[in-house]
Amino acid sequence: MGSFQWPEDFRACMCLTWDMDGESAMYFRNPEEAKNQLSELVQRSYGPNVGIYKILDLLEKYGIPGTFYVPGYTANIHPEAVREIVSRRHPVGLHGYMHETMDRLSESDEKRMFDLSIGSIRRFIGSTPTLFRSPSFELNRRTPGLLLDSGVLSDSSLMGDDHPYFMKVGDRKLLEIPVQWTLDDFEFWGHTKSNRQKPIADIVSTFRMWKGELQSLYSIGGCFVLTMHPFVSGRSVYLEAVERLIKLGLETPGLWIASMKEVTEYCIKNRDEPFMVTRDLPAVEPLSFDL
Numbered sequence: 284m285g286s287f288q289w290p291e292d293f294r295a296c297m298c299l300t301w302d303m304d305g306e307s308a309m310y311f312r313n314p315e316e317a318k319n320q321l322s323e324l325v326q327r328s329y330g331p332n333v334g335i336y337k338i339l340d341l342l343e344k345y346g347i348p349g350t351f352y353v354p355g356y357t358a359n360i361h362p363e364a365v366r367e368i369v370s371r372r373h374p375v376g377l378h379g380y381m382h383e384t385m386d387r388l389s390e391s392d393e394k395r396m397f398d399l400s401i402g403s404i405r406r407f408i409g410s411t412p413t414l415f416r417s418p419s420f421e422l423n424r425r426t427p428g429l430l431l432d433s434g435v436l437s438d439s440s441l442m443g444d445d446h447p448y449f450m451k452v453g454d455r456k457l458l459e460i461p462v463q464w465t466l467d468d469f470e471f472w473g474h475t476k477s478n479r480q481k482p483i484a485d486i487v488s489t490f491r492m493w494k495g496e497l498q499s500l501y502s503i504g505g506c507f508v509l510t511m512h513p514f515v516s517g518r519s520v521y522l523e524a525v526e527r528l529i530k531l532g533l534e535t536p537g538l539w540i541a542s543m544k545e546v547t548e549y550c551i552k553n554r555d556e557p558f559m560v561t562r563d564l565p566a567v568e569p570l571s572f573d574l
């Protein structure tokens with residue numbers, strides 16, 4: 284199998300992405316606690332109220348694109364934040380309506396979730412959203428087909444390769460731009476009332492790990508997709524680590540710092556090229572073999 288090919292003379296790719304969850308995940312996960320609990324809701328509102336503007340300024344300082352996945356509910360209650368993302372010309376993708384995890388939805392609820400979230404985001408971007416990341420990186424077997432039915436072109440929630448690839452969905456294909464847990468700020472720095480057992484990682488060691496991931500993926504021509512949250516790494520000290528990573532990316536020769544929209548468009552255009560891998564989904568039940 285040949286190695287993945289990036290456009291022009293680029294050798295690898297870096298995508299900086301933020302899931303602007305806002306308060307939504309708390310309402311979905313802990314609806315009863317949310318009724319009489321203020322602290323975590325306020326902590327999460329830091330993202331669309333404060334963190335997002337610092338992130339947008341940082342991207343502007345270096346003239347690079349980010350990508351923002353926003354739950355429909357968050358877009359509805361924080362319209363200024365989404366308008367600001369759009370006015371700075373960064374793509375906005377889908378991220379559920381109330382940050383629903385797909386493994387907990389019935390088929391009809393999942394379809395309704397897509398209708399609501401697409402309607403919310405469309406109001407801001409003026410067209411049907413084409414990018415999707417599932418809340419908590421959770422998909423069920425229906426989701427890829429529903430995404431294609433909804434006009435979505437790429438998902439970014441699964442961990443099946445080091446670079447973008449297509450997933451076979453019946454006789455159709457959905458582009459996957461893979462993520463990984465080691466490249467998610469919440470895993471290191473996320474610490475909320477309902478996640479108090481999670482230790483807060485040291486910033487220097489986290490940066491070192493991300494630098495290692497970037498250098499390693501670069502060496503194999505891969506795609507480094509960093510998943511962040513404005514209420515986590517929108518705080519200044521964490522944003523400094525992100526800035527160091529941006530500087531490292533800009534100093535790396537042949538590294539394409541791209542939005543997920545740019546990567547999606549490039550991959551769709553080259554979907555039939557030999558370097559573009561198409562994979563089957565794992566079997567529903569274990570296959571049996573005659574030995």
Ligand SMILES: [Zn+2]
Pocket residue numbers: 302304378382418419
């Ligand atoms: Zn999220």
